[in-house]
Amino acid sequence: MGGRRTQRKHFRDGREDTWKNNKSDTQQPNADLHWQPFAVENAAFNEYYKEQGIVRPEEWDSFIDCLRKPLPAAFRINSSSQFCKDLKSQLEDNFTKSLQAEGTDGNEAEGIKSLPWYPDNFAWQSSFSRMQLRKNKKLERFHEFLKQENEIGNITRQEAVSMVPPLFLDVHRDHFVIDMCAAPGSKTFQLLEMIHKGAEVGALPNGMVVANDVDVQRCNLLIHQTKRMCTSNLVVTNHEAQHFPSCHLKKNLVNGSESGMSQLLFDRVLCDVPCSGDGTLRKAPDIWRKWSVGMANGVHCLQLQIAMRGLALLKSGGRMVYSTCSMNPVENEAVVSEILRRCGDSVELVDVSSELPQLIRRPGLKTWKIRDKGVWLASHKDACKHGRSGIVPSMFPSGQAHSDASDDTNDKPTTITDEVEDGKSDNNGDVDAAADVFVAVVSSLPLERCMRFVPHDQNTGAFFVAVFHKISQLPACLASTHFAVQTKSNKQSREREYDSDEKVKQEENKDANGMDITNVEATPNTDVLEGEHKDINGSNEEVTVDEDCNPSKKLRVQSPNKPKSRADKANDKRKLQIQGKWYGVDPVVFFKDDAILTGIKEFYGIKESFPFYHHLITRNSDTNHVKRIYYISESVKNVVELNFSAGEQLKITSIGLKMFERQTSREGIATACVFRISSEGLPLLLPHMTKQIASAPPVDFKHLLKYKSIKFQDLVNDVFREKVSSLSLGCCVVILNQGNECLSDPPVVDKSTIAIGCWKGRSSLSVMVTAIDCQELLARLLVRFDAKIESLPDVNCEEADDARVKEDSETVTTSVD
Structure with a gap:
């Protein structure tokens, strides 16, 4: 008790704020209060890579000097974006010239340029680092452009060499693709673009993408990134890549499968595996002081496991790309060599030297130490x-x-x-x-067919890529026992590398997250009550990541589970019943309420040709309290049905495209349909709608984006006012009449159609689009219709700002309902 009284008195007296700067100290000329940059030097790094010979001796100085310079910012235009051509024109005609004219630090040659090796000039790289973009006032306008377009999804900020691996996968519209280590999602976004390339309006590709990551928090980042794509052909899963479930039916259930699938196999596999990450030194200079040989040695077996699992999931005749953001041959050529040795004639290393000829690459090493x-x-x-x-x-x-x-x-x-x-x-x-x-x-293996990218060749980071072609099924002798021995010895060496303080720190991080990761190859009889799993040797690992790559895994020490009380066990059982098989993840449930579905279909006049029934799912098992309804493509539906039949082996954290969301009126108005169309699902559903659509001239469309809510009497165009007045109360769609004339009813929808979701009340029309989307769309319209829109008078809306609708700003979590 005395100690507690002393402690309370101590807090009453107050303590000196050690974090507050002392003005007298800052005035001292010798006070070292400035942040010191990372030392971009490591003797062990220099010795190791000089001996490996990844560059010729005469190139070493250029190589190391380039590694010490900040990495230029790079980004990619989303080729499926409605405004991709406008963005490319803006970059070519506006920013390219203005940035070259302004220059920075007296260098007038600096600016932005398209990457010549990327198809259709959709990838760009600036001469400015991320720090320069944030700090330089001359670049403020360009930086704001990058931030806004990236948030909307029109562009993706991504390291240049990180864009390379998906390009060598040769993805087609009908391919089933898996990204085994997908977070943060920039490469997955590329794969989705390839799947949707050339798609007709309102049509869906036959292929799909499965994006997997081991960390549930990184899965949330992955969901946030890919959500901007607005696709119904994506499934996000949370598994250890080396233990990704086979998801196959038992022999007695094959003939009874609703989807006609007996096992989930893929046409294309991307293995961008966890690595030491020393290829990102230009972007993450703190790696200089952390770098050691053990970083690469410690992840070699994990990389080999993931690659072998990827080949097992690959169809015969399919292609797999193995890649790392490391320069170390232990993580690169050594893994490729062992894959070829194990697989024999069933797998070959593909020579892709003729593909992307403008991309400078170097052959893989034939020898290393x-x-x-x-x-x-x-x-x-x-x-x-x-x-x-x-x-x-x-x-x-x-x-x-x-x-x-x-x-x-x-x-x-x-x-x-x-x-x-x-x-x-x-x-x-x-x-x-x-x-x-x-x-x-x-x-003696053809390792020269591998590709190594070094920084000073094209002013990029470092990367390694190898392309495999699966000729036939893998040999049956590829058992897991050999890997168990390797991983065990590897685990023991890594345990010695981490001191006790690091282990305590990692244990604290685990407790702060509140949940460990469940990554187990499930069987139909597996009940997962705890989000916790150990690998085949009893070790647990966590992933530390960079925004563009998959870095190294670290050993995580776990305390033994405490015994549970009877009440805790009952609570876990109740959660299992509500949430489904996987702890902490909402179930995937087909939405089959015929009354609600029929009401939605009749309210929006959805055509019979649109595959509507049996394509809608929810993440809430209680259909009476569903908030959101998601749409899935035919290919994803087949996978979901297979997963159900196989005992829910896949731990699905996100699936499908949010199509409808429950909406209640602030005015208390009863509407015929309480589900509104989400902004994400509108482009897919609009071509198949015949009701609740109004065509607006540019002036009224601009006013809606600007004021967010307009009373009927303030609409400029009489025809548009009459059309809006005739619509039913509730959600509706307003289409921009680009010709400023009446269109057919319903309007004809094509790739150039610009539309927004709105809510029709008793006396006003309100926009149901986020503020940033309104701002971006208004800017695009001012470019296209500058003369037409600016010459028209603004409407007088004194109370417009008070009538705004709540923005659709859903946060990304694992539980979506």
Whole structure:
């Protein structure tokens, strides 16, 4: 008790605010109060990569100088955006010239340019870093443009080399694609663009994309990114990539499958695996001080597991791209080499040197060296002699041994181990002195078909890409027992690398998140009551990520589960019944309320040709309290039906396109349909609607975007006023009459049609679009119809600002209802 009284008295007396700057200290000339930049130097990094020879010795200075410079900002225009051509024209005719004329820091050559290797000039790169865009006043207008268009979804801010892997997948509209390590979602967005490329208005592709990530928080980021695409052909899952479920039916259920599918296999697989991330040094300079050889050695087995799982999920005749944002051959060529060795003739490494000819790339390495804790290792046997349990055989190149020594060698190649046994190493066991007789093993596999991208070739980050073609089914001998041994030894080495303070910190991070990640290959009889799972060796891992890539995994120490009381178990059982199989994730339920569906269809006049029934789902098992209804394509519907039949093996965090949302009027007006059309679902549904549509001239369309709510008597066009007055109370759609003349009823919808969702009240028409979308759309219209719109008088709306509708600003969470 005395301690508590002392503590209370201590707080009453107050304490000095150590975070508050002392003015007297800031006035001292020698006070070091300024932030110091990261040191862009690491001796171990230089020694390691000079020895690996990823660049020629004469290029080293250019290579390292480029790594020390900030990374230029890059972005990509969404090719499926309605305004993609307008954006490209704005960049070519406006920003390119203005930024070159202004320049920064006296350099008039700086500006923006399209990346010549990206198709249709949809990818752009500026000469300015992200820091310059934020701090330089001359670039403020361009920076605001990037932020706004990225938030809306018209562009995606993405590192240039990060755009490369999806381009080599050769995705078509009818392909089933999986992105195994998808977050934060920039590559998934690319894949969705490819699926939707050339789609007709109101039509959906036959293919789909499954975007998977191990971290539930990163899945939320992934959902937020891909939501801007407004697609019904996407499923987001939360699994460990190396344990992604097979999702297949039992033999006795194959014939009874509603979808006609017996197993979920993919035409294309993207494995952008977790890695050490040293290819992002220009974007994340803190990696300089953190970098060590162990970062790459520690993730090699995980990368190999994910790649092998990806090949198992790939159809025969399909293509898989393996990529990392690392320069380390242990994570790159070593993984590719082991894949080819294991798979034999069932998989081949594709030569894509003729594709994207303007993209500068370098061939993969045929030989490399392994280093661990200051020691160069010649072979796995050598690693065992040095007690390096974390070094596995797949890290070493396999093939014919070659030596640079001029003298003749014996049939048995000389290795570092031989020199150590001869007593030629120093007392500390350092074998660097024997490097001159190190025997390099040159791989006999066609690893030159891999692609390595280095920063100073095209002023980018570093990346590695390999393309595989699956010829036939994988050999049956590819069992998981061999990987279990490798991963166990790898785990033990990683445990020694993290001290106790780091483990405590990671444990605190786990508690702060409130939930561990459930990643288990489920079976129909699996009941997951806890969001917690260990890998095949009992270890748990967390992912630390960068905005454009998948970085390294770290060991996470977990405390044992506390025994649960009877009340807690009953509560868990009740949650399982409400939420579905997966803890913390809402169930996927087909919406089958015929009365509500018939009412929606009749209210909006949805055509019979539109596949409506059996394509609507919700995330709430209580259909009487459904808030949102999602639309899924035929391909996604087949996957959902297969997942149900297989025992819900897929842990689905997001699915489909939000089509309808329950809306109540603030005026208390009873409407014939309480579900309004969401902004995301409007482009898909509009071509199939025959009711609740009004065509507005540019002046009234502009006023709606500007004032958000307008009374009927303040509408300028008489025909538009009469049409709006004749609509039923509730949700409606207003289409811009670009010709400023009456259109057919219902209007003809094409790719150029601009439409917004509105709410018709007793005496006013209100826009149901977010403020940022209104601002962007108004800016686009001013460019297209500047002379027509600006010459018309503004309407006098004194109370317009008070009549605004609540913006549709739903936050992204795992529980969507």
